[in-house]
Amino acid sequence: xxQISVFIENEKGELAAxxxxxxxxxxxxxxxxxxxxxxxxxxxxATDEVDVAVNALVxxxxxxxxxxxxxxxxxxxxxxxxxxxxxxxxxxxVEYAYAFTSxxxxxxxxxxxxxxxxxxxxxxxxxxxxxxx
Amino acid sequence: xxxxxxxxxxxxxxxxxxxxxNAKIVHQVAHVYANVKYYRDLMDAKGVKPEDIKSVDDICxxxxxxxxxxxxxxxxxxxxxxxSECVRIxxxxxxxxxxxxxxxxxxxxxxxxxxxxRAIVAAGGTKEDVCQIAYxxxxxxxxxxxxxxxxxxxxxxLPMSSGNTERQIAFMRDLGATILCCTxxxxxxxxETLKEMGLTPDDIQLKAGIFGAEPWTEEMRRDIExxxxxxxxxxxxxxxxxxxxVAFECSEQTGMHINxxxxxxxxxxxxxxxxxxxxxKGELVFTSLDKEAFPLLRYRTRDICILNRCKCGCGRTxxxxxxxxxxxxxxxIIRGVNVFPSQIETVLLEQGYTPNYRIELDRVNNxxxxxxxxxxxxxxxxxTIKEVATKEKELAxxxxxxxxxxxxxxxxxxxxxERSEGKAVRVIDKRKLHD
Numbered sequence: 338x339x340q341i342s343v344f345i346e347n348e349k350g351e352l353a354a355x356x357x358x359x360x361x362x363x364x365x366x367x368x369x370x371x372x373x374x375x376x377x378x379x380x381x382x383a384t385d386e387v388d389v390a391v392n393a394l395v396x397x398x399x400x401x402x403x404x405x406x407x408x409x410x411x412x413x414x415x416x417x418x419x420x421x422x423x424x425x426x427x428x429x430x431v432e433y434a435y436a437f438t439s440x441x442x443x444x445x446x447x448x449x450x451x452x453x454x455x456x457x458x459x460x461x462x463x464x465x466x467x468x469x470x
Numbered sequence: 471x472x473x474x475x476x477x478x479x480x481x482x483x484x485x486x487x488x489x490x491x492n493a494k495i496v497h498q499v500a501h502v503y504a505n506v507k508y509y510r511d512l513m514d515a516k517g518v519k520p521e522d523i524k525s526v527d528d529i530c531x532x533x534x535x536x537x538x539x540x541x542x543x544x545x546x547x548x549x550x551x552x553x554s555e556c557v558r559i560x561x562x563x564x565x566x567x568x569x570x571x572x573x574x575x576x577x578x579x580x581x582x583x584x585x586x587x588r589a590i591v592a593a594g595g596t597k598e599d600v601c602q603i604a605y606x607x608x609x610x611x612x613x614x615x616x617x618x619x620x621x622x623x624x625x626x627x628l629p630m631s632s633g634n635t636e637r638q639i640a641f642m643r644d645l646g647a648t649i650l651c652c653t654x655x656x657x658x659x660x661x662e663t664l665k666e667m668g669l670t671p672d673d674i675q676l677k678a679g680i681f682g683a684e685p686w687t688e689e690m691r692r693d694i695e696x697x698x699x700x701x702x703x704x705x706x707x708x709x710x711x712x713x714x715x716v717a718f719e720c721s722e723q724t725g726m727h728i729n730x731x732x733x734x735x736x737x738x739x740x741x742x743x744x745x746x747x748x749x750x751k752g753e754l755v756f757t758s759l760d761k762e763a764f765p766l767l768r769y770r771t772r773d774i775c776i777l778n779r780c781k782c783g784c785g786r787t788x789x790x791x792x793x794x795x796x797x798x799x800x801x802x803i804i805r806g807v808n809v810f811p812s813q814i815e816t817v818l819l820e821q822g823y824t825p826n827y828r829i830e831l832d833r834v835n836n837x838x839x840x841x842x843x844x845x846x847x848x849x850x851x852x853x854t855i856k857e858v859a860t861k862e863k864e865l866a867x868x869x870x871x872x873x874x875x876x877x878x879x880x881x882x883x884x885x886x887x888e889r890s891e892g893k894a895v896r897v898i899d900k901r902k903l904h905d
Binding site: 342344345372374377379381395398400401432433 | 846848851852853854855856858859881882883884885886
């Protein structure tokens, strides 16, 4: 999946401004996560309207980066994440991860940003886990 | 406390000092004209001949020298003696392409040491004292300058250099140091450390401190005096003229006496370059009257100050300069190190950043904080905190190499650094450096 990362200053109203810009461009957010530091935050979003969203953000003067991330489909029950992590093992470097729910019943979706997508994909598939790029 | 190192000259009448200066300047201009091609060319371009300079009143006919000249002439262009006669080199804290090197003959070292010795004696120093030097030793003039002066006075000298504060305090206590020489911010830090160690001024034997190389206020003086139980004296100088000791404070603590038998001081309007009468605020200009190896004439210090010829309670007759009140250029003094915004710009361009940046300076617990905000380009933006932090670290390290001190770097989004009239506002200095 193509994920969009947006650099935002750690100031009041910044997130409101970004989300308003996306709303004005009819971008529907499927998932979202914010990493924060002292001075700034990185907003990461998943959407079907990637090109529209990137164009709107760049025109709005934002720093934007599109990254390929892994999406893992798993059962919505205890132990699912542990199973994924076990499959990734200690070889694969996970930069960050976040979860969102699916419209399908009993299905949970996880986003992973890893050091090596192909290696991670192979490892997950070998363990019988439904993962896509 | 009216102690003098060289009483005769330090208390000479203004007429006597004038006569000495007049004799020296004639000789010095002849020396420079004969041996320093760079300055001879400047004089020729201005149509001034050595015989036009008959007294210090004629100094205003001479061309100025600035830091730009010193860089252009790097390294030997302003050398006045054969290298075989030179015994030492010092350098400013500047860096690549911006470095200024100064040369000294043994005669130059001797007169510099005399100047510093006058400062130490004015602060109450005698051969009975133990003088702890916590200025940096090396190319920086602070350590070597105070060391030489302390030897001349006959103090038992502790050449500690800066850093390792607990060891400084241990030596101070064990060996009974009575005089401390360092930057005012380091003196303040030693005072704080003393307190943190559970000690009071009664646990040390310090009586005086000689502090310089960076701006400090009267408030900071009082804090240091209280925390260390001493009387704190200011000292002024710059590598271009020799080092610390060009001017020094006496027990009156109302300005620094300029060693006028070695350095002729002028105040000029930094815009028109016209000399201003004593008592006017303007840029300080020094002419070295008897240095051999690096004999700068009319060197523009860029320090803004006032000269005062009032009779001083200490008995010295040398003209007094106030603490520098600011700069006529954009040089910043951060933790005692000279920093030009252009150096920061150079690093940013070298590292592939745009020159849109903001410097923020503050003074927290008497120590300078130094933050630089830089705009990132879309190519430089990674999508993890780690990548941004790594870039900030790399940039800080490149800055440290160029400037000699470590800033805290902050990468920010494009167009977030405010511009005034299309130009970025570069420096926000929240430090209270001047009274």
